[in-house]
Amino acid sequence: MPTIVVDVMPKSELLDPQGKAVSGAFERLGVTGFGDVRIGKRFELTVDGEVTDEVLAQAKKLAEDVLSNSVIEDVVGIEVVE
Amino acid sequence: MPTIVVDVMPKSELLDPQGKAVSGAFERLGVTGFGDVRIGKRFELTVDGEVTDEVLAQAKKLAEDVLSNSVIEDVVGIEVVE
Secondary structure (H helix, E strand, O other), rough: OOOEEEEEEEEOOOHHHHHHHHHHHHHHHHOOOOEEEEEEEEEEEOOOOOOOOOHHHHHHHHHHHHHHOOEEEEEEEEEEEE | OEEEEEEEEOOOOOOOOHHHHHHHHHHOOOOOEEEEEEEEEEEEEOOOOOOOOHHHHHHHHHHHHHHOOOOOOEEEEEEEEE
C-alpha cells in the first residue's frame, strides 16, 4: 500500500533542547564537523487504495491540524512513497 | 551550510503505540482512507563546510550508533540537503 511521509520540525527560531543535547553528545564523543542538530518527527501514513489529489489534500490538512502544532512546529515535507 | 537529514523509524515488526493513538484520532475525527500511522524521528545535522564522503560516512556511523537504538529502530534514510 502506498505511504505518505509527513515531516514535521520545530520552528527554526525556537530553541531545540533535544537537538542541543545530541550535539553536546557529539562533542563528548570527540565528533567534529557538525554544527547544530535539530530533531523533528517523521510520520508514515499508509493509504488504503490509491493516492488521489483528494487523499493528498486530506493528508496536508491532517499534517497541519493533527500531526503538528502550528505554534511551535512547521510541516517541512509531505511526500508520497510507493 | 549544508544539512544531512537522518530518518529513523521504529522497526516495522514492533507495535507503535503513538502511531496507534494518531490513527485512533483520525477515526474519531471521521477521517477515512488511511490505514496504519507510524511515527519516527527526523534529525537535521548542519555540516561545517562541505559534505565530503568522509563526513557522510561519519554521519552514517552517528546515525547507527548515536541517533538510533538498533534494537528497536531502523535508520531508514540519510540525505544531504543543500
